[in-house]
Amino acid sequence: MLVEQGSIEVCNLTKTYGSKTAVSNASFTVEPGAMTGFLGANGAGKTTTMRMMMGLLEPTSGEVLYGGRPLNLADRVSFGYMPEERGLYPKQPILNQLIYLGQLRGMTATTAKSRASDLLAELGLGDRLKDKLESLSLGNQQRVQIVASILHRPQALILDEPFSGLDPRAVDTMVDMLHSLMREGVPVLFSSHQLDLVDRLCDRVVILHRGEVKATGGAEELRESGPVRFRYRSEQDAAWLREVPGTEVVDLAGPNALLEISDRTQTAAVRQQILTRGLEHGMTEFFRELPTLGDIYRGATQQ
Amino acid sequence: MNQKNAWRTVAVREIMVKLTDKSFIFSTLFSLAIIVVSIGAGAYFGNKTTDYTVGYTNQSAQAIIDSANHSLESSGSDDSLVAENFASEDEARAALEAEDVDALLSPADSGWELAYAESSDSSLTNLIEQSVVSTTTAANAAEQGISMDQLTAGSSLKVETLKGEDNSFAAMMVGLAFAMIFYMAIIGFGVMIAQSVVEEKQNRIVEIIATAIPIRQLLIGKIVGNIVLAVGQIALYLIVGLTGANLMGALDEFGWVLSSAGWFVAFYIVGFSTIATTWAAVGAMSSRNEDIASLSTPIMMLSMGALFGGIYASGTMLQVLSFIPIVSSIAMPMRLLTENVAFWEPLLALMLCAVAAALLTLLGARIYQNNIMRAGSAVTWRQALKK
Numbered sequence: 059m060l061v062e063q064g065s066i067e068v069c070n071l072t073k074t075y076g077s078k079t080a081v082s083n084a085s086f087t088v089e090p091g092a093m094t095g096f097l098g099a100n101g102a103g104k105t106t107t108m109r110m111m112m113g114l115l116e117p118t119s120g121e122v123l124y125g126g127r128p129l130n131l132a133d134r135v136s137f138g139y140m141p142e143e144r145g146l147y148p149k150q151p152i153l154n155q156l157i158y159l160g161q162l163r164g165m166t167a168t169t170a171k172s173r174a175s176d177l178l179a180e181l182g183l184g185d186r187l188k189d190k191l192e193s194l195s196l197g198n199q200q201r202v203q204i205v206a207s208i209l210h211r212p213q214a215l216i217l218d219e220p221f222s223g224l225d226p227r228a229v230d231t232m233v234d235m236l237h238s239l240m241r242e243g244v245p246v247l248f249s250s251h252q253l254d255l256v257d258r259l260c261d262r263v264v265i266l267h268r269g270e271v272k273a274t275g276g277a278e279e280l281r282e283s284g285p286v287r288f289r290y291r292s293e294q295d296a297a298w299l300r301e302v303p304g305t306e307v308v309d310l311a312g313p314n315a316l317l318e319i320s321d322r323t324q325t326a327a328v329r330q331q332i333l334t335r336g337l338e339h340g341m342t343e344f345f346r347e348l349p350t351l352g353d354i355y356r357g358a359t360q361q
Numbered sequence: 362m363n364q365k366n367a368w369r370t371v372a373v374r375e376i377m378v379k380l381t382d383k384s385f386i387f388s389t390l391f392s393l394a395i396i397v398v399s400i401g402a403g404a405y406f407g408n409k410t411t412d413y414t415v416g417y418t419n420q421s422a423q424a425i426i427d428s429a430n431h432s433l434e435s436s437g438s439d440d441s442l443v444a445e446n447f448a449s450e451d452e453a454r455a456a457l458e459a460e461d462v463d464a465l466l467s468p469a470d471s472g473w474e475l476a477y478a479e480s481s482d483s484s485l486t487n488l489i490e491q492s493v494v495s496t497t498t499a500a501n502a503a504e505q506g507i508s509m510d511q512l513t514a515g516s517s518l519k520v521e522t523l524k525g526e527d528n529s530f531a532a533m534m535v536g537l538a539f540a541m542i543f544y545m546a547i548i549g550f551g552v553m554i555a556q557s558v559v560e561e562k563q564n565r566i567v568e569i570i571a572t573a574i575p576i577r578q579l580l581i582g583k584i585v586g587n588i589v590l591a592v593g594q595i596a597l598y599l600i601v602g603l604t605g606a607n608l609m610g611a612l613d614e615f616g617w618v619l620s621s622a623g624w625f626v627a628f629y630i631v632g633f634s635t636i637a638t639t640w641a642a643v644g645a646m647s648s649r650n651e652d653i654a655s656l657s658t659p660i661m662m663l664s665m666g667a668l669f670g671g672i673y674a675s676g677t678m679l680q681v682l683s684f685i686p687i688v689s690s691i692a693m694p695m696r697l698l699t700e701n702v703a704f705w706e707p708l709l710a711l712m713l714c715a716v717a718a719a720l721l722t723l724l725g726a727r728i729y730q731n732n733i734m735r736a737g738s739a740v741t742w743r744q745a746l747k748k
Contacts, residue, residue, distance in 0.1 A: 109568070109734075112568075112572045113571075113572065114568055114571055114572065114734055115734070131575070134572050135572070135573055135574075137572065139568070139569060139572045140569075141565045141568040141569060142565075143564075143565045144564070144565065145561075145564050145565030145566035145567070145568055145569050146564060146566050146569075147560070147561075147564065147566060148564065150378070158370070158374050159569060159570075159573070161370045162367055162370055162371075162570060162573040162574050163573045206569060207569075
């Protein structure tokens with residue numbers, strides 16, 4: 059199936075409530091065929107940003123572009139959205155309400171029914187189609203919610219905390235589903251405050267802190283762009299490293315140390331120096347240590 | 362995309378959900394049961410016949426009772442009068458005390474005496490009195506050598522009513538029933554609309570729906586769905602009611618209701634539509650089901666005012682009320698049932714109500730759209746109207 063290729067560009071989105079600013083001048087891009095993690099603490103403005111992207115909130119200023127032009131209602135109909143507080147009818151059979159939601163997005167009842175049944179079966183709910191939502195466990199309700207957001211083969215996915223409340227197996231199933239959509243070129247944005255999940259799943263990251271985008275880009279790029287650090291391990295005391303010009307010892311524990319190169323352009327020269335002298339001090343390991351996403355997140359949100 | 366027609370999908374769902382909702386089905390069946398029972402009761406009491414037994418010891422008393430029975434039969438009544446002979450005055454008295462007979466007819470000093478055990482029965486008294494008068498008059502006339510026709514010439518009185526039979530009491534009762542049905546519909550369906558709105562708001566499903574269709578389509582679908590349900594329900598009540606009345610043979614007596622029933626349905630639909638969107642606004646302002654009760658107070662007061670105004674007002678007051686939107690849905694059918702109303706009057710009242718419906722719908726839709734996405738606590742009317 060051919061999906062319209064299009065990235066979503068968030069341009070200077072701002073939302074203020076009176077004197078309170080919820081989101082300030084946020085700009086980032088959600089690229090097609092990639093999974094973008096939207097990181098931020100509770101209250102950082104993730105949900106507000108996503109609701110503005112889905113047209114549920116009017117931005118105070120700024121706009122959202124899709125494939126280079128302003129995002130309109132027809133585009134949004136083709137998107138999949140999962141709100142933060144889960145939203146489905148508790149007292150209705152799960153298949154019925156999925157058919158209804160499919161119909162609202164222009165699917166025929168027949169198509170919606172067969173697609174919803176397939177997806178529910180894939181998530182292990184094939185024998186509970188007629189059960190009321192409220193009779194399902196929270197994890198299973200979450201699965202139904204996921205089906206609701208991908209039922210109509212969306213051209214983009216905006217998911218607010220999609221993995222919260224899912225057991226590891228359900229996370230894997232859901233990630234598989236998302237990957238198959240991404241292979242068709244669908245851009246996926248999901249918010250989370252679970253750093254490890256974002257680290258594992260995301261190609262790209264947007265870090266939001268108190269309404270401001272603190273970092274955005276590919277996960278690898280972000281790590282590379284962080285401070286250049288080397289891990290040093292040896293059989294002798296490593297205190298001599300303090301005297302090496304152009305480096306700073308971040309952490310020293312007997313024969314082991316973590317070094318940071320002060321001037322990125324001098325990396326090669328400093329490395330050469332340490333390698334040479336290290337061999338005289340019983341060096342066993344010397345390697346570049348990339349920061350984890352958590353380090354980047356903490357660094358970006360320290361202010 | 363069928364975004365312009367999305368309201369149909371919403372309306373169909375709204376209807377299907379209610380039609381499979383146990384409490385909705387139960388309350389509809391309960392109302393139907395009340396209708397059937399009241400028609401049955403009405404027919405029972407309306408057709409109830411009385412059999413009078415009057416005791417006597419005297420031959421001329423029997424003639425009077427027979428004559429009374431004869432005039433009773435010729436009047437077309439289903440009641441009957443039976444004469445029972447007793448050998449002695451004492452026996453007759455004993456039978457009266459034992460209530461074996463309803464009354465005892467015996468000669469008195471200057472005429473006749475009709476004795477009852479406890480309370481007198483006015484229709485039986487009238488019947489016997491007339492018979493006594495005519496029988497004695499005939500006897501007196503014969504004594505004087507005058508024929509009965511000569512004596513009673515020119516004394517006949519024919520009773521006629523210009524508007525046919527006088528149904529004022531029944532009309533009042535039917536008007537009351539219409540008023541109660543309307544009142545219960547705007548409250549009952551109103552609360553259902555508000556609950557259905559707050560359910561979507563509370564569960565945040567409205568956010569998913571709002572990304573699929575314009576929020577206005579959701580509102581239209583909800584209102585249309587509930588109006589269809591309300592009209593369907595009233596049609597069901599009327600059909601069952603009229604069929605029941607027909608089966609009981611009471612339709613002849615209630616046929617005059619039919620013409621006003623048509624008007625009532627028109628006022629019912631327009632009046633309900635006027636207030637329906639306001640209920641949706643109440644739902645959108647609430648954050649939980651519990652908020653509906655306090656936020657709907659203004660609508661409740663208005664509905665209650667309309668109900669009591671329509672029931673208790675009369676004369677000029679009622680005429681004025683019958684043109685005020687929403688109140689007119691109760692007051693005008695009441696007037697149509699109980700007095701002569703010019704044809705243009707209900708039409709004008711309907712039009713005024715339609716104008717009010719348009720205005721209130723715009724206001725309700727604005728409040729709905731402004732508040733349906735709002736998270737957090739309930740919104741007050743003051744806040745809702747200010748924006």
